[in-house]
Amino acid sequence: MAVNLLFPEAAALTPVVGIRLGAACAGIKGRDRKDLLVIALAQHSTVAGVFTRNRFTAAPVTVARAHLANGSCRALVVNSGCANAxxxxQGVARAMQVCEALGKLLGCEASAVLPFSTxxxxxxLPSERIIAALPRCVEGLSETGWLEAAEAIMTTDTVPKAASRVIEIGGHKVTVTGIAKGSGMIRPDMATMLAFVATDATVATNSLQNMIEHASQRSFNCVTVDGDTSTNDSLMLIASGGSSCPEISSTNDDGYASLCDAVTEVCTELAQMVVRDAEGATKFITVRVEAGRDERECRMxxxxxxxxxxxxxxxYASDPNLGRILAAIGYAGIDDLDVTALQVYxxxxxxxxxxxxxxxxxxxxAQSVMDQQEIVLRVQLNRGRAAVTVWTCDLSHEYVRINSEYRS
Amino acid sequence: MAVNLLFPEAAALTPVVGIRLGAACAGIKGRDRKDLLVIALAQHSTVAGVFTRNRFTAAPVTVARAHLANGSCRALVVNSGCANAxxxxQGVARAMQVCEALGKLLGCEASAVLPFSTxxxxxxLPSERIIAALPRCVEGLSETGWLEAAEAIMTTDTVPKAASRVIEIGGHKVTVTGIAKGSGMIRPDMATMLAFVATDATVATNSLQNMIEHASQRSFNCVTVDGDTSTNDSLMLIASGGSSCPEISSTNDDGYASLCDAVTEVCTELAQMVVRDAEGATKFITVRVEAGRDERECRMxxxxxxxxxxxxxxxYASDPNLGRILAAIGYAGIDDLDVTALQVYxxxxxxxxxxxxxxxxxxxxAQSVMDQQEIVLRVQLNRGRAAVTVWTCDLSHEYVRINSEYRS
Incomplete structure (x- = not known):
């Protein structure tokens, strides 16, 4: 049911020097389905991340956040099939066991491993099965493993999600490649949005953190399927230093802006893929709110x-039932909104x-617009200069079917 | 599909002395369906109300609010089939035309008439058809017209909604009777929750306004079907003075508390009826959040x-999928929530x-609870003494079917 979303071609995913990926079947999702991924990072790689704000933080998020604060990071380990939320x-203890096992295999501290679950x-968490499968992930580590990696983190996703950009910074080629999963912020048994993006540029941790926050605000934080925020949502950005371009050590440095743009583009493409593959989606809808006083009210x-x-x-019904849109604008929470001054397109x-x-x-x-699979809805508030874009999908019978089926 | 909701018996609806109701077919909803209601009030009746906070306020809400502020009120006129939102x-002009026509028939100012639409x-608004049908409403005015009135304001409701309480104040019999409509906060073509409650007590306007705000906070403001707030929501409370009980002129007066309780009970029963008859509902769910710091966070x-x-x-699936409930608690917006301290029942x-x-x-x-039609979910936050109860329903295939069918 994915909306205009093709299976990615492996050749379109540019390897990132210094980032190796290996996947295996740990038997969590069922036989013959890859459900475990290891991402090994070149020494001196920097890592930044943004995590769910859900107070029921999953155990791996707690551990990953703590390990990230430690500084040095050598590997990420991701399992699908169990959120450990x-x-x-005991959830934290099991996540730690997995970090320790992978640390031993790679010759690094457990605190240099970041765990993720969905x-x-x-x-x-079936940590024993995961630990038993880790050696197979490590044996298969390869810089060309991106597509397989995207498949290993899928849960109810119908299509693996991956994207690449190649840019030039100071005459040096720099790559940004990322993968994501998620098709509903939460699924009965299959929770969470996860995304991992890597570049071979050399970027100081602070600048990398600025970059991922900038990108997430304009990509993953602009999509919604059902409004449910997961316990496990994580977006990680890795800089391996494998490219020969000069180090970016502050946001004012040459290359920061163009790398930030490339990262934002990859994140946006991945975030839109999540919506296109959302549970039951039949339409991809862009909601753009313009001429607001500030981004906050546009977002509301x-x-x-x-x-x-x-x-x-x-x-879903392709029904140009515009009263519903007016009503939603009316209850969005802008107390002094003058509804006679706005336009809806x-x-x-x-x-x-x-x-x-x-x-x-x-x-x-209006009907001929509604009949399309890709729809842009635009609201001009006419009270300022701020604008925000949000991507979403429709609510179909299939969404209810998927989410009301018994966990199997 | 209504959940444990029976067709009300006319005999169970106690007339309110001084309040006469008359309904007719104006041809808005289609032939042979009553869609117009006049409620005529005894002279010196007092009226209070609460209205939608949606900024896309419907024209009749604008007019009713202005006329209510004028003071003297002699009649309410309600049409179903068109929300005039x-x-x-021109929507305001058409609502005014209807008020003027009814004022002439009843011998009162147009400003003493409050209009409502759904x-x-x-x-x-087909004001000509409404004006043509008004004389038939006026001819039929009767104190026993409550059930017919409840039917006339229905849109997608499957069952008319009405409730009565009879209490004693200082040895005098006092009646509270009310009707409501709504089955989804908004429906594609059929918008709005409306409720009209009347008592034969004599109550000063200020006290009546306090009473309706108290009651609405504990009844209609505690139900949700789909979270969509309509453009037309209105809840009106009328005191006719037809009972011989002494006047209630302040909230400290004898009788205020017991009348306020009776009004709150009628409103709660009506509000729960709206949820029981919600679009596609198969379960009636009570969500009770206890031991919070304040009502605000319990409500969140x-x-x-x-x-x-x-x-x-x-x-809907009777699936004890409790992770979803934890996740919702986690993203409710309490920043300092300690999730290890709470209990979910x-x-x-x-x-x-x-x-x-x-x-x-x-x-x-948990499965044996989920299999029932009436379910109580209780969250103990264990950080204070406040508590809030909200009533809702499940999300079913039928909800999507009803709301994605083309407007017919």
């Missing part, structure tokens, strides 16, 4: 529209102005 | 759970404690 203290919440309006079950079912069709239906509006014009 | 200035958004947690599409589809089954699954938890116990 809502598992209390899958069923409130189930114990964009999310009120993107989270409304009534708006989402109308898109569906594609290029002006549908609402002056507090009501636009003069000359013809339903057949 | 998102209709700009139905399709962004369609012009209760609504995070009650609005989560993932929690709602799990209830499904019915009487302790499901989560210490940040994870409760020791001794057995899925079959």
């Amino acid at each position: 809502g598992t209390g203290e 899958g069923v919440i409130m189930e114990d 309006v964009a999310y009120a529209i993107a989270h409304s079950p009534l708006v989402k079912t109308a898109f 569906l594609g290029e069709v002006l549908v609402a102005t002056g507090g009501g239906r636009a003069p000359g509006y013809k339903e057949e014009n | 998102g209709t700009g200035e 139905g399709v958004i962004m369609e012009d 947690v209760a609504y995070a759970i009650a609005h989560s599409p993932l929690v709602k589809t799990a209830f 499904l019915g009487e089954v302790l499901v989560a404690t210490g940040g994870g699954r409760a020791p001794g938890y057995k899925e079959e116990n």
